Amino acid sequence: MTGPAGVRCMLMRGGTSKGAYFLADDLPAEPAVRDALLLRIMGSPDPRQIDGLGGGHPLTSKVAVVSPSAGPEADVDYLFLQVGVDTAEVSDRQNCGNLLAGVGPFAVERGLVEPGGRDTSVRIRMVNTGDLARATFPTPDGRVDPTGDAEISGVPGSAAAVVVEFPPGAGPLLPTGRARDTVAGTDVTCVDNGMPTVLIPAESLKLTGYEDPADLEADRDLAARLHEIRLAAGELMGLGDVTGTTVPKLTLLAPPRHGGAVTTRTFIPVRAHTSIGVLGAASVAAGLRIDGGVGAPVAVLSEGGDRLRIEHPTGFLDIESSVGAGPDGLPTARRTAVVRTARKIFDGTVFPRAADPARPPAPTSGGQR
Template sequence: MDDLIRIPCVMMRGGTSKGPFFLSRDLPADPVERDRLLIEIMGSGHPLQIDGLGGGNSLTSKVAIVGPSSRPEADVDYLFAQVKVLERSVDTAPNCGNMLSAVGPFAIEAGLVLPTGDETVIKVHNVNTGKIIDARIQTPGGAIAYQGEAAIDGVPGKAAPVYLAFRDAIGAKTGRLLPSGKATDVILGLEVTLLDGATPVVIITAEDMGYSGSEPAAAFDADAAFMARLEEIRREAGRLMGMGDVSQSVLPKPVLIGAPASGGDLAVRYFTPANCHTALATTGAVSLGLAATIPTGLVGRRFPELSLPATLAFEHPTGELRVRVEKAIGDNSPTVSVMRTTRRLFEGAALVRKDA
């Protein structure tokens, strides 16, 4: 195999996403070279990513790059890369909270962090947003536990829980919770909330777009007129949020909200943005948790009696995702926590052709 380059990697599921995990030292330091390599590894440019490790879906075409922390207050650095499926391009603007849930276990098994008893808290510096998230990992007897009794919708079976606390989630990309300075704005005649929490989102009432917010993901994907209008709203939202031309970026993410249909607190449909997410992004759920604390925003209006701490259940196409919203000790700023699960799927090396 002299014509192939071997790059050590571990395939992991994190929450409702999965992809290869790499140590930063094993990839090129130059972003252009690194991204070109990731495109080849994932097989982008084909709907099935047939010549790579990607799964032909945005949720399975993700990469995590982990290494020693560049900040003294954190334990590890985590750079998330969204590798496009059809386009041969990589977006490192967003964070992915689902993939984040696998960062702690990967870091421990890679020797970057030592376990500290039956539970280990790892402070993860997300390089994409500059934020630090606490990941609480189960390490009974000083060893990673993947098996357990926790379950999350969108993933079959049970596993050990991973608790993520987004203690400083406000302003991931713009530095402000409300980038436009207002709780609501009007885009194309529709009232929206532009919010930058763990990820920038444009929140829209589903009924204003002709939906209830409880439809299956495929129903939105099949509605070409709806998707075109949603993209138009998203691009204008990016401009109003001070993000400029976002036509080549996945940020901000559109989110439809509606009345709950299955006993939760809010129906949510999250877009990636080219498709409707079959579940709900962790960073999107965290942002909605923060949005609930703004009484005059579209989400906050639905929780007029909200008092912290509170647990909110967001219904998504394959179940629900619960978030815990509470006040941080000291400054009383809202902290949002979620529970995810993870699993180590495969370990070995990604093979790349030298002539690529």
Template sequence: MAVADPVRDGIRCMMLRGGTSKGAFFVAEDLPTDPAERDDLLLRVMGSPDPTQIDGLGGAHPLTSKVAVVSRSTEPDIDIDYLFFQVGVDEPVIGTAQTCGNLLAAVGPFAIERGLAQATTERSTISIRLVNTGDVAQVSFATPDGRPDYDGDVAIDGVPGTAGRIDIALSGGEKPLLPTGAVSDEIDGHRVTLIDNGMPVVLLRADEFGVDGDESPVDLESRDELHDAVERVRRAAGPLMGLGDVAEQTVPKMLLLSAPREGGAISTRAFIPSRVHTSIGVLMAASVAAGIRIAGAVGADLARIDPADETTGVEHPTGTFPAAVTVSREADGTWSASSSSVRTARKIFDGTVFARPRR
């Protein structure tokens, strides 16, 4: 049951870093059941709308303005349901059209911390349904003495230091890998590949937009004409991908691709969609890695791929993401894919958060 007064009494909340994102985690029963009331509360908790989010938990960037709501699953063979919310920073918007593969790394540990799931051995595997997309993930992590252990020697680009290894295996379910059924389409004069291997993305050639591919996120964000051109493609791509009108949504993500520079398979700059990602999301990387393994897809001719190696090095502004992806073509010509990745997570605080009285 939700607390009677989230302003004066507060709500149970845990802040965790998952991969290269950070978010506020809640047990579903601690929040209002009415969607409008819940969304208003989350905006007030995160301090939105405000570019600084000075009066809430948000960190003034989409990568740190995220919420995970977790509950026991009623689905057979599934342990946990994970509902993701992308909270607008300077706009009062709550997005649920996408999920977050980075925060997914922290869902299993959080579920055990809150008693929603039980550790089984020294290393536990939790089956998680991604409610936003319908995908199912198997997430494995260390649980000595029945508790998550966040310490370890695994480093991931975009996060300082090291932490415990978290393995994520994701199946795409029954939705098509290529939403239009085509390896490439044309939108606003640009050849594009529309693909969804856990995250709906649009693959674009960086050079068609006057981008070399090694620019910083700050540089790219300062180019208004570039943003407008990418946004025109994004809004046209939404209906083609079955997402409807995406003007107020944060999907699809827009990926500018160029030849690799640091020994990876492909170089990326990701619009998410108005800001440019300082690294890359787990599921964005999985979608890129799947796309460039399909002959004729945008970026396939730029990629350097070893066909014998399932791991695809997806370069981003702060390093390289190793995305392990398998892609296959069915007898009827449709493409499918599955992916796995290694992430880390860390519990930052656990306690009570107090919502601002009003927006």
């Protein structure tokens, strides 16, 4: 039997997502050709992704492309690609902080970074935005050890902790320059601490903020309202027409129920997240600390300390976040760090389905940066 050539691939769970990790050299250099191949590898477009690696949901239809860094400030470069499930689209318009947790271990496994002893730290440049991160994880005996007692909501069992720290980004924390904007008749806070995010009090949309994600997805009137808000907020945030993109994310805020700082419901962009993304949580955490923002009256913040617990539909995410004043007097992120886990599921060769000569090249959203 003959067919398309296989591609070296490692399937990993990173945080609360799952994705295919590739060395850049193992994929075509031309983005359009690469993306068409990734669609076939993931089994898209198909709601079930039955003929590929994807799991039929945006959280399991993700790709990490890793290479030696082009600059001295990082060890490796990480390009995140969101592969459409039932659409033939591949987007590089956002980062993914969940798959980011697996980049350091993957880089060590593939020999891009030498293990550093009991623990290894890998400096990562996120190609999508140019932002930097440092991931630290255990490497006893010079090998990645995924076992440990760290637990994160939304993932069964425990694993080794991967501590991911983000230095302040170069862009403004408040892309609109204001703590509060009125967008499509709704008060929101537009914040970007690694992920462009629009914070919306759930009660302003006549919701409790505690609804099940499936019920939120089934509400067509809500979907139309959120779409209107997202389009208008995208323009205000300098993102242009976001009709075909997955950013900005929208996060509904409600008072906490289980001792955390806030309860969240996040949309990516129309599917309701069953938890919350790492970078989305980083933006939420920073947004809660902004005086005059929509999150301040909703959140319950403890005095002293940087740690916040962000509640979501399947549990919580703990994040350390501090905000201060920048030279222009506007709020700016000082420190952001989160504990994640990651695990290699398989390492081998994936065989994509044959290319369909009648299908046009995959549209790539945003263009590689």
